[in-house]
Amino acid sequence: MSADTPETLSTNTEEARRQKRDRMIAQGIDPYPLRFDRTITQAELAEKYAHLEAGERSGDVVSVAGRVYSSRNSGMFMDLRDASGKVQVFCHKDETPAEAMDFLPMIDVGDIIGVTGEVRRTPRGEITVNARTVTMLCKTLRPMPEKHHGIRDVETRHRKRYLDVMVNPESKERLIARSRILAKIRDFMGRDGFLEVETPMLHPIYGGASADPFVTHHNALDQDMFLRIAPELYLKRVLVSGLTDKVFEINRNFRNEGLSTRHNPEFTMLEAYWAYASFTDAMDLVERMFAELSELVNGGPTATMGEHVIDFGAPFRRLPMPQAVKDATGIDFLAIEDDATARAKTKALGYEVEDDWTWGECLAFVFEEAVEHTLIQPTHVTDFPVDISPFAKVMEGEPRLTERFETYVNAWEVCNAFSELNDPVAQRERMTDQWQQAQARGETMKELDLDFLEAIDHGMPTAAGIGIGIDRLAMVLTGTTSIRDILLFPTLRKTEARGED
Known part of the structure; x- marks a missing residue:
């Protein structure tokens, strides 16, 4: 897949993303293809190839998919995340065909892509897929929040949970x-x-x-x-x-x-x-x-x-409510025989009491006010x-x-x-x-x-x-x-x- 990428499309803005999407469609590239045959998840990849030594190549070709969380050196290194974890993708002219290399400028952080290539462990010890093909699976129109700081605003986190989780x-x-x-x-x-x-x-x-x-x-x-x-x-x-x-x-x-x-x-x-x-x-x-x-x-x-x-x-711990109230306030509700006395005792503690409260309602209210907060x-x-x-x-x-x-x-x-x-x-x-x-x-x-x-x-x-x-x-x-x-x-x-x- 290839696409021309003019300089005006290089910035990570919503308008630039829309222009890239339109350019892809104009060139016959579907930014939202019907399917991509993923062969392994990121977590499965990490487990299966945990034995690889630093600098070792597996010889195995896999297809992974996920969201681009970071892109370095003009797309040479990308971190690709799915729900299970992260894998590094490596795109280089010595490994990746020119058609895929030419397509890299169309990819923004936050886009969802599929990558097919060989699994290796870099000399620094990171599991990596050397890309042979790169497929756009979903061209995004809005940028991700800045990954290092997440979303600090609580209202945004709750209202836009998809970004919070992302x-x-x-x-x-x-x-x-x-x-x-x-x-x-x-x-x-x-x-x-x-x-x-x-x-x-x-x-x-x-x-x-x-x-x-x-x-x-x-x-x-x-x-x-x-x-x-x-x-x-x-x-x-x-x-x-x-x-x-x-x-x-x-x-x-x-x-x-x-x-x-x-x-x-x-x-x-x-x-x-x-x-x-x-x-x-x-x-x-x-x-x-x-x-x-x-x-x-x-x-x-x-x-x-x-x-x-x-x-x-x-x-x-098992704590009877009347005993808890007695321990906290000194009032023994079990010794109180009528509603009026219960209301009077509750008022004596400084609480406002409704005129129709019963003995049990007073007991429960005092428990809530005097005891509940202590039950850690x-x-x-x-x-x-x-x-x-x-x-x-x-x-x-x-x-x-x-x-x-x-x-x-x-x-x-x-x-x-x-x-x-x-x-x-x-x-x-x-x-x-x-x-x-x-x-x-x-x-x-x-x-x-x-x-x-x-x-x-x-x-x-x-x-x-x-x-x-x-x-x-x-x-x-x-x-x-x-x-x-x-x-x-x-x-x-x-x-x-x-x-x-």
Whole structure:
């Protein structure tokens, strides 16, 4: 392939790139050919020819492809990267035919090319392909970010993730780690005997968690529907059905609420239900899973999160919420018998309190304010108030508390689990109370899920329910401080000038 390259095309600008593209087309060269028969990836190349000594030629001809990350000496040396790694390409008149040499000025950093040639190791020890043919696979119209400095602007990194991954190796490694975490979770749950299912993302009634929904409209049915807040009520129907005693779903959930370094409107969760198990069984499962994930990502039981070394070695600390609050504030909520006194004690700590808060709501609020930020090492917080746990079983001997725990790591909640309520009468009462409270708050879209209540009238076995926030867990395992850095494409405010830099 050959092409004339006037001096006006030598600068690395968008206009120069477009002119080169047009010149190639005018000369009958397709800048976007149908195919290129790559025979080996860069990682495979490095492994296969690791035995070559410095200065040794292999005699093997391969075809590699990738993006040009650097070009030196007018294209004599180019670094070519694919998803697996880098290889050096050498173009010289003693090795490369004149047609290919004449084409080199048409190649800019950032272009995607294919190269066929012999593999050798240079005298300096670098695996190199001596080019015999060079094929343009994609002529790019915009330059890459400067490779040595990457993308420093956080907004650009999140908004143009393709560029971030292209030039920031740490971003690529972090996102690959997240994918490996998901694969490992699926493997772990399968080995533990759980069956993976898929439940609807469009719900006629929203529920399963307390959050504001995203609303959409189904034209054919002429009815509003809601993006899934949680799959809980569908997965419990699976337990009722007897399809399996162990069920899980890795699900995308949507909550129409705020954004922060720990919150994105759409996020990924593992939700699982385990028949004939309790919340203590769930604790054991969580500990085993987290230890395996830390081993996968970090090669051992510890992960570094800022100044903290997080130890995922079992067993995790188990901390009852009333005891945690008592230790932090001196207030023994278990000794308080009514809502009014609980509100007064909470106010005495300097907190603002709503007039209708119950005993359990006060306990949970004080815990969040006084204790939560201290829970750096993995901790199962147990004994949650029934007031804020409508789907959990009541503890034996303490009707105000439930068999529920949340796992905290780095002061973040990463897991929520219950011994699931399966008394259909109690469940109906709690969900009805929850619905009436929502109506009183003006949440008129909130409906009782009567189909779910009918389902559990048919009998749901006693079970442990587990919800794990994949995004936050991945953040801790990879030492990431913002959820936007662990999501491939986080939710961002729409810009005014779309397509502009």
